[in-house]
């Protein structure tokens with residue numbers, strides 16, 4: 185029997201990463217007991233119910249196969265730590281909002297709390313601690329020190345870095361067949377134990393082992409490179425609009441160069457999600473911390489370009505609709521940061537809607553997976569920082585001007601314009617004649633994802649505005 189077969193795993197953090205990642209390990213390794221713990225009782229209850237706390241295609245089946253067999257969700261953090269030989273830390277690492285590094289550095293308080301809890305509740309033997317959260321390079325040093333300084337006698341730890349590369353909306357596919365699994369660590373035995381877990385279903389050649397710091401830094405670097413590609417093509421989209429070039433044609437022309445490749449070149453209203461901006465800002469902060477201001481400025485530009493792209497989209501809506509959207513109804517199609525997820529963190533839609541509300545537009549939002557409360561709370565969160573921009577009472581502005589509809593067509597009913605902000609497949613299959621008939625005229629349609637067949641829409645009578653092209 186290999187070491188991996190005797191393992192009991194605990195994962196602290198039952199979020200977008202901890203839940204699906206552990207469900208996949210449990211599915212693939214029926215003999216390993218996997219317990220996912222969280223301090224959030226509601227989240228754990230949801231993981232134990234038929235309505236999982238996150239929407240991911242195929243996730244329900246994976247969870248149902250393993251739950252109750254060798255996959256457990258619990259709030260009993262202490263007991264799970266005690267019983268496990270391997271403990272994943274998969275808690276949130278948001279951007280710091282206060283103090284030194286505010287707005288850039290990663291807030292590591294949850295990670296530190298995990299390290300302290302692990303030290304406190306580990307009462308015997310040796311444990312392997314795995315950093316699954318995305319962390320600044322050299323965090324493992326701090327984790328090791330906390331563990332070593334508070335460990336009970338006779339208890340020892342190894343620390344590994346095993347960043348997660350899954351993308352939301354495709355989490356199950358990504359976990360089933362990852363491009364690579366990355367494991368950084370100093371102890372060969374500890375690394376091998378984790379290699380043996382993934383090795384149950386991931387080909388060995390795709391399991392990369394590195395030193396701790398390369399592993400930690402590779403995660404931030406991967407996200408920075410991916411986001412940079414989106415910002416690069418979005419920068420070119422602005423130039424396309426000024427020159428009558430078509431950004432999708434440019435993307436396809438450059439993407440056939442095997443050195444560039446076709447992926448991640450889709451111009452859009454801007455990237456969103458909980459990771460890209462946070463991780464680049466963290467990289468920027470680290471570069472500054474290590475005395476590399478030119479490197480910091482280089483990467484910061486990726487985020488600035490993304491802000492520019494979101495603002496540019498809203499300005500275009502206002503300008504096109506005769507320089508005012510005040511009291512006009514705008515249908516917003518999609519609020520999630522990408523299709524096939526209910527996650528709205530840092531979604532471009534939040535910022536577009538915020539800026540349209542500032543212009544006193546009336547928004548009717550339809551997203552197949554996102555409800556009114558979630559939308560309102562995202563808007564309130566970004567508007568609370570500067571209430572004066574919204575006439576002081578931003579909550580009233582939201583309450584009076586944001587409603588949701590239960591279909592894209594219903595949202596478009598009586599609207600002066602449609603803003604398509606998430607690339608949900610169902611938007612491609614709508615009866616656009618009905619949409620057109622339901623709208624005020626001229627019927628403006630702003631395709632923030634270049635998702636639709638623009639010539640067909642123009643023929644129906646729509647005035648279409650897309651990203652980086654004339655329609």
Ligand SMILES: NC(=O)c1ccc[n+]([C@@H]2O[C@H](COP(=O)([O-])OP(=O)(O)OC[C@H]3O[C@@H](n4cnc5c(N)ncnc54)[C@H](O)[C@@H]3O)[C@@H](O)[C@H]2O)c1
Pocket residue numbers: 196197198199200201202221222223224227261274275276277294297298316317318319348349350351352458459
């Ligand atoms: N979301 C993604 O697609 C993705 C992909 C790769 C990596 N990551 C990284 O993975 C990490 C987790 O991201 P996420 O999206 O899963 O976050 P999340 O906010 O969805 O989940 C984190 C969970 O940790 C719990 N938690 C926090 N402190 C705790 C504690 N002391 N004890 C027990 N539970 C605690 C929270 O209650 C929460 O449920 C982050 O570092 C993120 O950057 C995220």
Ligand SMILES: O=c1ccn([C@@H]2O[C@H](COP(=O)(O)OP(=O)(O)O[C@H]3O[C@H](CO)[C@@H](O)[C@H](O)[C@H]3O)[C@@H](O)[C@H]2O)c(=O)[nH]1
Pocket residue numbers: 318348349350351352353407410414447448449450451452453454455456457458459460521522
């Ligand atoms: O060509 C593209 C590709 C993506 N996007 C947008 O970029 C954002 C991020 O998309 P994606 O990367 O697919 O989703 P995430 O779930 O944020 O995944 C990223 O962030 C995760 C968290 O770190 C990493 O694990 C993944 O590898 C990395 O792709 C979304 O708003 C997309 O709409 C574009 O606008 N154009």
